[in-house]
Amino acid sequence: MVSEFTKLMHPELDQDNRINKYLAKTTIDIFLQGIQPKGIVVKSGLRSTVLLLTLSLFLSLFTVAIAETRLLNKIEVTGNSKTTTKAILINSGVSLGEEIDDHKLVMIEENLRRHHQFNLKKINFKDGILYLEIEDKWSLFPVPMITQSGNYYYRGGLIYDNNFLGSMGTMAIGAATTNSGFNVLVYYQDETFFTNNSGFKLLLLKKSDLVEFRREHNIKNSFESRLSTILFTPNYLYKNHVFKGGPIYIKKEVYTSDGQRQFYKNGTGLFFRHHLNAYKTLDIQYDGTVTTYNFSLLRDKNGHNNYLHEAWIDNCFPVGRNFVNLNIFGHYSNDDMYLASKLLGGQDGLRGYDRSSTPAQYNYGFLAQYQQHLFHRIFVSPFYEYNGIKLIKPIMNGALLKEHTVGLGARYYFKKISIPAIILDMARNINDKSFHYHLNIGLSL
Numbered sequence: 001m002v003s004e005f006t007k008l009m010h011p012e013l014d015q016d017n018r019i020n021k022y023l024a025k026t027t028i029d030i031f032l033q034g035i036q037p038k039g040i041v042v043k044s045g046l047r048s049t050v051l052l053l054t055l056s057l058f059l060s061l062f063t064v065a066i067a068e069t070r071l072l073n074k075i076e077v078t079g080n081s082k083t084t085t086k087a088i089l090i091n092s093g094v095s096l097g098e099e100i101d102d103h104k105l106v107m108i109e110e111n112l113r114r115h116h117q118f119n120l121k122k123i124n125f126k127d128g129i130l131y132l133e134i135e136d137k138w139s140l141f142p143v144p145m146i147t148q149s150g151n152y153y154y155r156g157g158l159i160y161d162n163n164f165l166g167s168m169g170t171m172a173i174g175a176a177t178t179n180s181g182f183n184v185l186v187y188y189q190d191e192t193f194f195t196n197n198s199g200f201k202l203l204l205l206k207k208s209d210l211v212e213f214r215r216e217h218n219i220k221n222s223f224e225s226r227l228s229t230i231l232f233t234p235n236y237l238y239k240n241h242v243f244k245g246g247p248i249y250i251k252k253e254v255y256t257s258d259g260q261r262q263f264y265k266n267g268t269g270l271f272f273r274h275h276l277n278a279y280k281t282l283d284i285q286y287d288g289t290v291t292t293y294n295f296s297l298l299r300d301k302n303g304h305n306n307y308l309h310e311a312w313i314d315n316c317f318p319v320g321r322n323f324v325n326l327n328i329f330g331h332y333s334n335d336d337m338y339l340a341s342k343l344l345g346g347q348d349g350l351r352g353y354d355r356s357s358t359p360a361q362y363n364y365g366f367l368a369q370y371q372q373h374l375f376h377r378i379f380v381s382p383f384y385e386y387n388g389i390k391l392i393k394p395i396m397n398g399a400l401l402k403e404h405t406v407g408l409g410a411r412y413y414f415k416k417i418s419i420p421a422i423i424l425d426m427a428r429n430i431n432d433k434s435f436h437y438h439l440n441i442g443l444s445l
Contacts, residue, residue, distance in 0.1 A: 072098050073128035081136045083118055084166040088132065090196040091115060091168055100125050113280045117163040139163040144442035145176050150354030152210050154178050154444060158185065169193060176445065179356075180224040181208025183445055197237040201244060205229040207445055211254070212356045213395050216434050221395050223262065225359070226253040231271060242275035250298055254394065262394060267298035267306065279316070284377060284413045285323050290314045308333045321373040330364035336393050351385060352405030352429035354436055361398065363389045369409075377413040382406075383425075403431040 072094060077085045089096070093111045094104065105125055112120045112132070122133040140161040147154035156176020164171040169190030176183045186204040193199035205227070212222040233246035248271040254263035272295045279288025294310040310331040317324045350358050350365075369383035385405040391398055407427035414421045423440040 070099050070101065071128055072096055072100050072125075072130055075130045075132065077132045077134060079121065079134045079136070080118065082139055082163055082166045083134070083136055083168060087166060087168045087192070088112070088134070090192045092130075093196060095196065100130070110280060114277055115168060116281060117168050119283065136163070143174075145174060145444055146439075146441040147355065147444045148439045150214070150356065150436065151212060152179060152354055152356035154183075156183065158443065160443075164188070164190070167193070169199075174443075174445075178208060179210035181226065183207045185445060191235050191237060191242065198235065200232065200234045200246075203229060203231040205231075205445070210356045211359050212354065213359070213391070214354060214357050214434070216432055222257050223394065224255040224257075226255070227251070233271060233273065240277050242273075242277065244271075244273040244275075246271060248296060248298070250296075265298070265300055265306065267300040269296065269298035271296050282318065285318070285371075286316050287318050288316065306333065306335050323371040323379075325367065325369040325371065327367040327369075328365075329367070330362070331360075332362040336361045336390075336398050350387060351383070351407055351425050351427040351438060352387060352403055352432070352434075352436060355438065358389065359392050359395060361390045361392050363387060371411065379411045379413075381409040381411060383409060385427075401431075403429055405429050 073096065075085060075089050075092075075096075077088055080088070091111060092108045094100065094108060098104075100108075105123070108130070109120065109123050112123070112134075116137065117139065118137055119135040120132065121135055122131070124131040140159070140163075143158050143160045145154060145156040145158060154176055155178075156174060158172050158174025160170075160172045160174075162168075162170040167190060169188065172185060172187040174183075174185045184204075184206045187202070189199070189201040191199040191201075207227045207229075209225045209227075210222070211225045213220050228249075228251040230249040231246070232248075233244040235242055235244040237243075247268065249268050250265070251267075252263070252265045253261060256262050274291075274293045276289070276291040279286045279290055290312075291314070292310075292312045294308070296306075296308040298306045298308075300306065308331065311329070313328045315324075315326040317326075350363075365385060365387040367383065367385050369381050371379040371381045373379055383406070385407075387401070387403055387405070389401045389403075391401070405427050407425055409423065409425035411420045411424075412422040420440070421442065423438065425436075425438040427436045427438070428434075429436065
């Protein structure tokens with residue numbers, strides 16, 4: 001006796017081929033309509049087998065057809081005069097052969113809009129091809145570095161390329177002079193140099209600053225700060241997060257106005273940084289939140305460990321063509337003689353002091369700023385700041401200050417990079433009853 005399954009698999013063994021041919025032809029109709037052909041009696045086991053095999057084949061063909069249209073097989077980019085297609089693909093966060101759904105397409109758009117090297121004009125995914133239309137921004141250009149804040153001045157410039165060789169890496173080489181010395185910077189960063197989620201940063205910095213602490217415009221203490229740094233940090237990208245960590249070398253010195261060295265630290269250690277980039281880049285400014293946390297651990301030649309914590313939460317909210325900025329910032333060092341990197345007056349924090357007046361062991365603060373668009377790329381910006389500052393011991397024996405500042409600023413933005421080209425701020429330190437002005441053209445170290 002030939003089984004029903006054998007008859008199905010080998011029709012030539014069936015005495016009545018017509019029945020099986022008819023079954024094969026009408027199975028889908030039977031499945032969809034829920035009817036049985038008149039005059040034909042089919043055993044339930046055979047009928048179930050046929051239905052399952054047919055349904056499985058149908059679903060397989062349907063799945064393959066869908067997969068073929070949703071897999072990323074190719075990327076086509078138009079409008080890119082410098083940025084390479086490879087760099088764009090790497091920074092999109094996806095790879096060829098990866099399945100693209102609506103959620104992932106939104107992720108690709110968000111990833112590409114975070115980059116300052118180009119404007120993303122159009123994005124579309126169809127028949128396995130990702131179509132992108134971009135507009136490359138200016139890449140290689142000289143940038144002035146000019147700052148005036150009270151008696152403090154900074155004069156110099158750098159060659160800046162934020163799309164080095166079309167790779168979307170940033171290269172900067174610069175030099176400048178200040179009241180007290182000569183500054184040199186060599187910087188390179190490409191967060192996707194190795195893969196679409198790994199790269200590195202290299203920093204070589206020699207910096208000298210005037211540190212002149214004032215109270216009500218009277219100089220209470222003045223000295224020179226010298227800093228040399230070598231930093232190499234590989235990075236790893238995960239969704240909106242950037243993790244960086246690597247070796248660091250720092251030498252810090254403080255000299256009094258008569259040339260006597262008052263403070264010296266020379267140490268090697270580890271540096272760690274975490275960014276949360278929950279934002280979208282706009283032609284000017286951005287929309288969203290950026291958080292930064294830095295941790296430095298240094299051991300000096302005497303075996304003493306110094307550590308430094310630094311954190312910022314920066315928020316920018318577009319309101320029409322205007323912007324609201326809300327920022328929280330702070331840093332802390334375990335050494336009350338440790339001269340932390342000075343926070344910059346005339347930018348986003350510490351505008352109630354001359355730039356040279358904030359050498360602190362720790363500080364914490366808050367900034368609220370509104371940028372009102374006037375015309376072209378010019379904005380006027382009223383602001384309020386609160387700062388709690390613990391001075392290092394050479395200044396007023398490490399006094400703790402809690403001060404409020406109100407002020408008004410004007411900003412002109414570069415056309416194709418979202419940093420202010422010119423900043424002019426006038427600030428009133430309410431507690432100190434002093435006025436401060438800050439002029440910054442281009443970048444500043």
